[in-house]
Amino acid sequence: MRILVVNVNTTESMTESIAAQARAVAAPGTEIVGLTPFIGADSVEGNFESYLAAIGVLDRVLAYDEPYDAVVQAGFGEHGQEGLKEVLEVPVVDITDAAAHLACLLGYRYSVVTTLDRAVPLIEERLMLGGVADHCASVRASGLGVLELEGDQDVVLAAITDQAVRAIKEDGAEVLVLGCGGMAGLDAAVREATGAPTVDGVAAAVKLAESLVNLGLKTSKVRTYAPPRPKTVVNWPLHRLLQR
Missing domain, CATH: 3.40.50.12500 (Rossmann fold)
Known part of the structure; x- marks a missing residue:
């Protein structure tokens, strides 16, 4: 294949x-x-x-x-x-549809952690088109630009994890979704830091x-x-x- x-x-x-x-x-x-x-x-x-x-x-x-x-x-x-x-x-x-559909199988409500705030409306629209918006608790921005995801990984993980924890505590998220292809491979670290199932869209x-x-x-x-x-x-x- x-x-x-x-x-x-x-x-x-x-x-x-x-x-x-x-x-x-x-x-x-x-x-x-x-x-x-x-x-x-x-x-x-x-x-x-x-x-x-x-x-x-x-x-x-x-x-x-x-x-x-x-x-x-x-x-x-x-x-x-x-x-x-x-x-x-x-x-x-x-990857948007794939991650959201799998997230719906793992918990009642999921949150997406993405890059910049300006990307949030695009993701919300895509989730609505894909029929998976009803179970989305929130789409949160880490404040990182896409190319910044290739920088210092400690800084990147800290920014993503901060919003992930807020999504769980403030928005009622039970599952987390990494909202950028450039975040591929960070799911295990976010899962360990938050204790919540974390879905990587590429995977x-x-x-x-x-x-x-x-x-x-x-x-x-x-x-x-x-x-x-x-x-x-x-x-x-x-x-x-x-x-x-």
């Missing part, structure tokens, strides 16, 4: 970290291929960058010319998975993708995610214009 794990930003080191976490949880025999978009921002922290990332991710996946069995979109609260589901036959799993998405493939399940093409109607799309795909 081969799973494409696509970073939504263009920072290669973050793609490598995300792919490493994906490989750490993947079953024997599952190959993880980490992909970085050819276009986009080095970090995705708002609507403009998120919409740009949606195009970049779609283009990057279409440029991959080897067989694969599933795609994981490794951006928390970002746009784009719907387009992937239309054009691909294989399962597409977004959750990889395991759900494996399950869908093993069960022979694919995205429904009956209505919402039916293939796009044939028409002329100017200057698409981008990777051909960029000669990638």
Whole structure:
């Protein structure tokens, strides 16, 4: 089985970290291929960058010319998975949906700890679209920018843990969700510090993708995610214009 794990930003080191976490949880025999978009921002922290990332991710996946069995979109609260589901036959799993659905299995209410405050509305909207907002106690911002997650890990963990503890004490959260692909691999440390189950979206998405493939399940093409109607799309795909 081969799973494409696509970073939504263009920072290669973050793609490598995300792919490493994906490989750490993947079953024997599952190959993880980490992909970085050819276009986009080095970090995705708002609507403009998120919409740009949606195009970049779609283009990057279409440029991959080897067989694969599933795609994981490794951006928390970002746009784009719907387009992937239309054009691909294989399962597409977004880390936001994967983490939230698993969190709902582990407790009555969960909280998301993300990066900057401006990302909170995007995540809240994504949770509503995914049908998992009713059990979300809160979405809290750690105050860290996405690229700061690659800095001093003691500082990073302290900021995330502080909001995680507040979510439990003040918001009634029973389960915690790490709200950024760049937080991949920090779940064990947060779980130890808080005593609450902590879900890493990258790990959750990889395991759900494996399950869908093993069960022979694919995205429904009956209505919402039916293939796009044939028409002329100017200057698409981008990777051909960029000669990638």
